[in-house]
Amino acid sequence: MMISVLIVEDDPMVAELNRLYTEKIDGFHVIKIVNNGRDAIDFLSNHSVHLVLLDVFMPHMQGLAVLKKIKSSFSDVNVIMITANRASLDIKTALNHGVIDYIVKPFTFERFQSTLLAFSQRYKILHSEEELTQSALDKIISIDIPKLQSQHPKGINEQTLLTIKKLIKDFTHTFTVAEIADISGLSRISLKKYLDYLENQGELESELLYSTMGRPAKLYKISN
Template sequence: MNVLIIEDDPMVEFIHRNYLEKIELFQLIYSAATVQDAEALLAKKAIDLILLDIHLKDGNGLDLLTKLRMNKTTHEVILITAANEAQSVKEGLHLGVIDYLIKPFTFERFKQSIELFKNKKQRLESAKISQETIDLLLKKAVLSEELEKGLSVDTLDFVLRAIQEIKQPFTIQELADQCGLSHVSVRKYINYLEHTDQLKAEMIYTKIGRPYKAFRWL
């Protein structure tokens, strides 16, 4: 997979590139500082994901995204910008971005966005897609209302994918390490999944030391 960084600040572009290299998901990492350069790259290179700034030297990232959608391109997009006006956020979400990151942000939050992209791509590659998966991808309001305060559909999707990949049974700390999230955050999602009968808790007894609680996907 290939990714394109559209960012006119060299230092910010360096940070994005450094984060992407640490994650080691993409084969090629391209960069463009202007809308014109970005359009030229998109016309001749196979790009799976675009990291898109809004305020660029020669235009607006949202205008570029609108044009891409009108041309029915399949590029996935994560908006990474200092623009936190409600209208920009609404427009970005309306245009189908995977995530919206407001600068500055942590590597952990950046990695979470990339995982959301990876999860969506993997789920859509299946021959058949379950209603649960569709609900997660579309962020159905009914699911959002079901979640407790402080939980998000995006992070739930991220945690679910990690659970499906991790060795069973697993502890909360093992899942936290797998996700790159805090122990406290992961515990909240484990509690939700256990309450909704998607996870089963079990006690693991060892010859030495105290027993500990682990979880298994149902």
């Protein structure tokens, strides 16, 4: 089943970008683009729509007013806010009125895609005619829990960090950057940055090994 999407956005370039992003994802189809809230409500009154991508600042009817109207009159319609509005009170209002997500412009395709794929999974589970198992319910609940953005500093990639953690978790002895580089395929410069980051986080300890020649070598070990 295709998920029908209504885009409500008064900036033509942003609206087209939202359409392109949406239709790059399997299972989604943009049924209509409108540039104001009043036309959005009129369209929803006469067409079946599963998901609305909704801006906040628009003519004729602001996005939060549209959201409230959707939730009062079209309870089966899901809404994702896509806006430059960062006001905490407005974000709180949107969340209290049941938006699936609140995406701040500008955003990446990856961020947009993750939300739509999560929504697709949730939608399929909830519209299944089978009884839901606990694992299926857990998937729905995990989709609804807001995902915290990575708190790592610039230059620290979450996936790379997880890979390095897996490589070193079974080390019972000290190790050097060179040893991990040999088994990971990552550069020594990049690895040192990640190992030093893990040390700063308290997950690793280090000591310097001095020799009669050259610079001292830094030895790492898993913190106790």
